Amino acid sequence: MAKLVVLYKTPADSAAFDAYYMTKHVPLAKQIPGLARYEISTGPVTTPQGPSSYHLAAVLEFDSFEALGAGLGSPEGQAAARDVGNFADAGADLLLFDTKEV
Template identity: 40%
Template sequence: MPNKLLILYDQPEDEAAWLAHYETVHMPIARSIPGLQKAVINRVDANLLGGSSPYFVITELHFGNQAAFDLAMASPENRAAGKDAMAFAKGKFKILAVSEQG
């Protein structure tokens, strides 16, 4: 049962413009999602197996339990976050619903 979202953002063409939008527009919308307990932004520094990383940022959105996750996913705030992601990162991200284990 998922209680967390992982959003994997691909490398953007213009890192500065991407980060400006992500930090000042997108994450304030995401942080307004009901039931969100914690948002963790991970900036990818390196691919330790060699080569460049396909990802630029990996965001974690944590919810307390399955019920909170379900309510959050159905919320207008979540729809607004999705709409914004499609505007600034269309085709350049993946969203995974995961269950945190131990």
């Protein structure tokens, strides 16, 4: 499985971020071809030492790294990527990787 992890930094207005994310961005992102699973954090994003600078973590899963690349490169993937600027005023960190069970 291949994963895209998006770590959204704490925005200026968390309530506005959450409302936009759930009503606009999630439906847009769910249209990405090849998306097999989409999970988001449900509480504070913390570290073992305590609070973090992140407001929300999203994990998008694809069957392969090739499927992830094709999905992100699709018109739907590009639309979702462009949309991040509409609500993530503090920015986001993206991690892409393939996985294997051990």
